[in-house]
Amino acid sequence: MSSAVLQNLVNRPYRHGFVTDIEADVVPRGLSEELIRLISSKKGEPEWLLEFRLQAYRHWQTMREPTWPNVKYPKIDFQDIIYYSAPKAKKKLASMDEVDPELRRTFEKLGVPLHEQKALAGVAVDVIFDSVSVTTTYKQRLAEVGIVFCSFSEAVRDHPELVRKYLGSVVPPGDNFYAALNSAVFTDGSFCYIPKGVRCPMELSTYFRINTQESGQFERTLIVAEDSSYVSYLEGCTAPKFDTNQLHAAVVELIALDHAEIKYSTVQNWYAGDENGVGGIYNFVTKRGLCRGVNSKISWTQVETGSAITWKYPSCVLLGDNSIGEFYSVALTNHHQQADTGTKMVHIGKNTRSTILSKGISAGFANNSYRGLVKMGAKAWNARNYSQCDSMLIGDKCAANTFPYIQVNNSSARVEHEASTSKIGEDQLFYFAQRGIGAEEAVSMIINGFCREVFTQLPMEFAVEATKLLGLKLEGSVG
Amino acid sequence: MQRKPLLEVRGLSAKVAGVEILKGIDLCVRAGEVHAIMGPNGSGKSTFAKVLAGHPAYEVSAGEVLFAGSNLFDLTAEQRARAGLFLGFQYPIEIPGVSNASFLRLAYNTVQGVRGKDELDPLEFDDYVQGKLKLLDMAPALLERSVNEGFSGGEKKRNEILQMAILEPKLGILDETDSGLDIDALRIVAHGVSSLRSADNALLLVTHYQRLLNYITPDFVHVMDQGRIIKTGGKELAVELESRGYDWVAEEYRALRAA
Numbered sequence: 001m002s003s004a005v006l007q008n009l010v011n012r013p014y015r016h017g018f019v020t021d022i023e024a025d026v027v028p029r030g031l032s033e034e035l036i037r038l039i040s041s042k043k044g045e046p047e048w049l050l051e052f053r054l055q056a057y058r059h060w061q062t063m064r065e066p067t068w069p070n071v072k073y074p075k076i077d078f079q080d081i082i083y084y085s086a087p088k089a090k091k092k093l094a095s096m097d098e099v100d101p102e103l104r105r106t107f108e109k110l111g112v113p114l115h116e117q118k119a120l121a122g123v124a125v126d127v128i129f130d131s132v133s134v135t136t137t138y139k140q141r142l143a144e145v146g147i148v149f150c151s152f153s154e155a156v157r158d159h160p161e162l163v164r165k166y167l168g169s170v171v172p173p174g175d176n177f178y179a180a181l182n183s184a185v186f187t188d189g190s191f192c193y194i195p196k197g198v199r200c201p202m203e204l205s206t207y208f209r210i211n212t213q214e215s216g217q218f219e220r221t222l223i224v225a226e227d228s229s230y231v232s233y234l235e236g237c238t239a240p241k242f243d244t245n246q247l248h249a250a251v252v253e254l255i256a257l258d259h260a261e262i263k264y265s266t267v268q269n270w271y272a273g274d275e276n277g278v279g280g281i282y283n284f285v286t287k288r289g290l291c292r293g294v295n296s297k298i299s300w301t302q303v304e305t306g307s308a309i310t311w312k313y314p315s316c317v318l319l320g321d322n323s324i325g326e327f328y329s330v331a332l333t334n335h336h337q338q339a340d341t342g343t344k345m346v347h348i349g350k351n352t353r354s355t356i357l358s359k360g361i362s363a364g365f366a367n368n369s370y371r372g373l374v375k376m377g378a379k380a381w382n383a384r385n386y387s388q389c390d391s392m393l394i395g396d397k398c399a400a401n402t403f404p405y406i407q408v409n410n411s412s413a414r415v416e417h418e419a420s421t422s423k424i425g426e427d428q429l430f431y432f433a434q435r436g437i438g439a440e441e442a443v444s445m446i447i448n449g450f451c452r453e454v455f456t457q458l459p460m461e462f463a464v465e466a467t468k469l470l471g472l473k474l475e476g477s478v479g
Numbered sequence: 480m481q482r483k484p485l486l487e488v489r490g491l492s493a494k495v496a497g498v499e500i501l502k503g504i505d506l507c508v509r510a511g512e513v514h515a516i517m518g519p520n521g522s523g524k525s526t527f528a529k530v531l532a533g534h535p536a537y538e539v540s541a542g543e544v545l546f547a548g549s550n551l552f553d554l555t556a557e558q559r560a561r562a563g564l565f566l567g568f569q570y571p572i573e574i575p576g577v578s579n580a581s582f583l584r585l586a587y588n589t590v591q592g593v594r595g596k597d598e599l600d601p602l603e604f605d606d607y608v609q610g611k612l613k614l615l616d617m618a619p620a621l622l623e624r625s626v627n628e629g630f631s632g633g634e635k636k637r638n639e640i641l642q643m644a645i646l647e648p649k650l651g652i653l654d655e656t657d658s659g660l661d662i663d664a665l666r667i668v669a670h671g672v673s674s675l676r677s678a679d680n681a682l683l684l685v686t687h688y689q690r691l692l693n694y695i696t697p698d699f700v701h702v703m704d705q706g707r708i709i710k711t712g713g714k715e716l717a718v719e720l721e722s723r724g725y726d727w728v729a730e731e732y733r734a735l736r737a738a
Contacts, residue, residue, distance in 0.1 A: 422575065426535055431572040433556035434532050434565070435586035435642060436593070445585065449576025449625070 026215070027084040033057065036184055039084050043153055043187075046160060056173035056183030063177045069340040070369040070401060071309050073245075073282065081247055083185045085215040126151060126190040126206045138202065148193040149204055152220055155191030162193055166224050170253040170290045170317070178249040178311075179286040182218045186251065189219035194229040194260075203459055205234035208248075216247040223253070225260035227293065232263040234462055245273075245308060250285045258293030258320065263301070265458050266314075267466050270306035275364070277336025280308025287314035288344075291323035291352075299326040300343065301457045303466040308337060313371065315344035318352035318383075325354040328457040332470060333366030333398070342372035342403075347380035347413065356387040359451050360402075361470075363394035369401040376413035383413040392450050393423040394443065422450075444470070482509045484545070485650055485681050486531075491542035492706075493530045499540065500526045502706035508650065511678045515692055515717060516685045518703035519725045524685045525569055527703070528654040532566040533559050547649060561593040563649030563680075567639040567656050574626035579638070582626045583608060587645050611644045615671045632659035640671045651675070652683045657691040669694030689721040702728045 027038060036057055040050040065076070126149065142149045148159060155163050173183035190206040206221060225231055248270065254262050264287075273280025283306075289298035300314035310333075316325025327343035345354035354374070362368040374385045391400035402419050424446055432442035447470055448455075455463045486508040493501040500523045508514050516524050530537045531544065533556030544551040546564060554562060574582065580601075587607075588598040599607060605622075612619055615637045627635050636656055643651050653672065657665055673695050676682065684691060692700075692714065700716040701708045702725065709732040710716070720728070 427572050428574055430532075430534055430556060431568070431574070434560050434568075435582075435646070436557050436560040436589040437585055438557050441585065445577050445582070446574060449574075449578075452576065 025084075025086045026082055029082045030079040031057075031081070031083060031185065035083060039185060039187060042084070043156075045156060048164060049156060052168065052173065053184050053186075056180050057185075059174040060177065060180035060184055063174075063180055065177050069311050070367065070371075070403070071311060071338040071340050073309055073338075076247060076282070078181070082215040083218065084187055086187075126204075142200075142202075142204075145198050145201065146195040147198060147200055148191065150191055152186075152189035152191050152222070155222070159191070159193065162224065163191065163222065166222055166253065166255055167220075168253075170255060170288050171251050171286050176286060178284040179251050182220065182249050182251045182286070185216075186218045186220040189250070190221045190223075192221075192223040192231065192233065194223075194225045194231045196226040197228045198226075199229065200231040203232050203234055205236065207236045208250075216249065218248075219250050221250070221252040223262055223264070224255045225257060225262050225296075227257045228259040229257075230261045230263075232459060233265065234459060235264070235266040236269070245280055245282050247282045248285065248307075250287075252285070252287040252314075254287075254289035254298055256289065256291050256293060256296035256298050256320075256323075259295045260293060261297040261299075262289060263299045264289070264314070265462055266300075266302040266304070267458075267462055267469065268302065268304045268306050268310070269469060272306045272337050273308040273335065275335045277308065277365075280337070281306065283307035283310045283312065285312040287312060288317065289315065289325070290317045291320050291325060291349075293323070294320040294349075295322045296320050297324040297326075299324075299328070299457070301328040301454065302330070302341075303454070303458070303462075303469070304329070304331040304339060304341060305469050307339075310337075310339040310341050312341050313343055313373075315346065316354060317346045317348065318354065318380075319348045320352075321349040322351045322353075323349055324352070326457075327354075327356045327358070327372075328454045329358045330361070330451045330454045330466070330470070331359070331368055331370075332361045333363070333368045335364040335366060337364075337366045339367070340369045340371055342370045344373040344375070345385055346373075346375045346377070347383040347385070348377045350379065350381040350383065352380055352383045354383075354385045356385070356389070357453055358387075358389045359454055360389070360391045360400050361394065361447060361450070362391065362398035362400045365397050367399045367401075369403060371403040371405075373405040373407070374415055374417075375406075376408040376410050376415065378409045380410045381412050383410065385413075385415045387415075387417045389417075389419045390450065391419075391421045392447070393421070482511060482678075484508065485510050485547060486683070487545040488531075489543050491527075491530070491544060492540045493526065494538045494540050495526065495536055500537075500706055501530065503542065504706075504708055506701065506708065508681050508683060510649075510681055512699065513676070513682045513684065513695060513697045515697040515700045516683065516703055516708075517687070517689075517700060517717065517720060517725075520687070522703045523706040524687075524703050525654050526706075528566055528569075528652045528683070528685050531559075531652060532556060532564065560646075560648075561590055565643050565646055565648035565651045567636075567643060567651065567653040569654040569656075569658070569685075571627045571630075571635040571639055573628045573630075575628050577626050578622070579624055579626050580605070580608070580622040583622070583642065583645055586642065590646050608641075608645065611641055614644060614674060615641055616667050617641060633661065633664040636660055637664070637668060637671075640668055644671065644675055647675070647680075649680050650683065651680065652685065654685045655687060656684070657686055657688065665690065666694065689717045692717045704729050704732070 036053050171179050174180055192204055194200055256262050270281035270283055291298050298316050304310050318325050325345050331339045331341050333339045343356055356372055358370045360368040360370055370389045376383050389402045393400055404417055406415055429439050429442050455466055458466055484507050488504050488506040491501055491504040518524050584604045591598055617637050697714050700712050702710040710728050
């Protein structure tokens with residue numbers, strides 16, 4: 001056992017890397033106004049939505065790709081991407097049983113059964129395959145308590161007033177380069193509306209799957225929690241192994257009104273590329289929640305293990321007085337993966353509170369950065385923030401960075417920041433070994449201990465999944 | 480009748496970072512015996528202990544070691560531990576985030592598995608470990624803390640012996656277990672170690688001072704200097720070293736070599 005031990009524990013083959021052979025409706029590659037009109041007409045969209053897209057597109061053309069993230073990759077040719085790819089539906093689906101068997105097998109292989117009988121008890125799933133939503137489970141049962149949970153396209157068709165009211169209200173189309181691109185070309189996603197006073201009886205979840213080699217995935221998630229409502233939302237993602245990079249540029253918007261609470265959890269396991277850094281997903285995502293009402297609360301929990309490059313900052317805008325924002329994150333990078341991830345907590349209302357707990361794990365040649373902004377507005381009287389950013393290094397060829405930005409414009413606001421860096425060293429592994437415990441088990445034990453505070457924030461099934469996933473990802477990194 | 484050797488070291492040499500530290504060590508430890516290895520700072524005592532346990536920083540350059548009949552250098556560090564070789568660390572390692580209880584249980588269950596015995600679940604293990612804690616007069620709260628993190632020097636050393644008590648090794652190599660212990664703690668730790676002795680196991684005590692040997696009587700005392708064992712005697716040698724120091728042994732050895 002030497003430092004080579006460390007290098008091998010992170011390598012286990014990616015298990016979701018298969019491709020589904022299914023006939024797809026694919027548009028020509030490249031991006032133009034015509035293409036946007038084509039997507040919009042394929043989806044039978046109303047005029048206002050087409051206008052939303054076109055405005056975003058025109059704005060996007062004036063923007064430049066951000067270069068400030070601490071990641072390196074070759075320039076993306078946005079004309080070389082396929083912006084729409086949908087599995088060809090034989091006919092309109094009346095029920096889950098009519099989902100293409102090939103698709104159904106795909107998701108069963110991924111552990112996401114589309115049959116409600118077989119589905120995880122208590123989790124409703126919206127399943128997105130490339131550009132479109134394939135199916136949503138438990139829709140009926142949710143509708144009984146007034147909850148709308150459906151694909152974005154259906155929401156546009158069935159609840160246009162809600163979509164129009166909230167779309168772009170948290171992440172405006174011109175917010176940033178990738179949000180603008182998404183606003184122009186987004187194809188589907190999930191929509192969720194929890195009416196006043198309703199506590200959602202089950203976990204809602206979206207499962208994203210990229211299948212086509214040269215398509216990007218641009219989905220939109222919009223969650224609105226009315227006064228005194230509660231919802232817990234989960235997001236999972238996988239993609240096949242390709243030696244080219246696929247772009248995933250999603251936008252997620254959350255809106256919490258008075259006394260409402262939204263809990264949003266992600267376990268991201270996009271294909272990360274091989275051990276030489278070839279292939280993998282570019283995950284450039286904008287996620288933001290608006291605590292619009294008083295006493296509202298938005299909590300982000302993410303476990304980021306996949307993607308060649310991760311670039312995302314799930315944020316909270318704390319507008320309502322006494323509102324609460326939370327961010328719990330584990331980001332694991334191995335091989336040549338790069339992650340620049342963190343959060344923004346923007347305190348506007350008084351007595352607003354936020355907590356940031358970030359755990360970065362870096363192995364192989366990976367580069368892992370935490371980047372976070374805590375902003376205390378002029379009227380954020382008695383606002384408080386507590387941030388803790390811990391990094392762990394496995395081996396000696398990886399990097400961990402922390403970039404905390406703090407802006408305080410109110411003298412009564414309080415901000416605390418703590419950070420630590422640790423390393424799984426040879427001596428620790430030798431200590432475990434001397435007690436009969438092998439390197440893989442030792443690393444998994446150390447990592448799980450390191451991440452425990454974040455894992456406890458996840459819904460139980462997800463916490464188990466996340467623990468397994470980290471173990472899998474790190475296998476072979478100690479060898 | 481002499482028992483079978485548990486540990487046989489023949490002509491062992493080892494390097495760290497290219498520098499030879501051990502220069503041909505011979506030693507035979509039989510079941511039921513207690514051996515003390517003494518010597519000045521930098522004589523190679525701790526290196527010897529770490530080489531036996533399989534620390535990755537050391538490279539064996541010559542010699543062979545048989546442990547319980549098998550070639551020690553064919554085994555990885557964890558295989559040696561599972562085969563019953565235990566090293567009590569001079570500087571126990573801190574492992575933040577991993578609770579002492581779960582660490583101890585995993586180690587215990589791993590060794591139990593190898594011995595073909597049943598693993599214990601957390602509750603059963605807790606019952607088992609409580610008895611061992613009493614032996615070392617340790618507070619149960621130490622189980623809930625991260626392994627060695629924030630432990631005092633004495634707590635760390637007790638935690639090492641606790642692990643030995645739990646794992647019940649064939650050979651316990653204790654590297655300077657007495658250093659950093661006050662007189663009461665030394666008595667408790669030494670008592671704990673003594674209570675673990677049996678006719679089937681053996682102890683190799685690496686120590687700088689004789690005081691530990693007041694509590695655990697050695698069968699053999701070896702003096703190490705510059706990577707070699709230069710003198711071997713009985714328990715009275717330790718007392719003599721305490722009063723006369725080490726220099727005379729080295730001089731005697733040089734004179735012997737010159738002759």
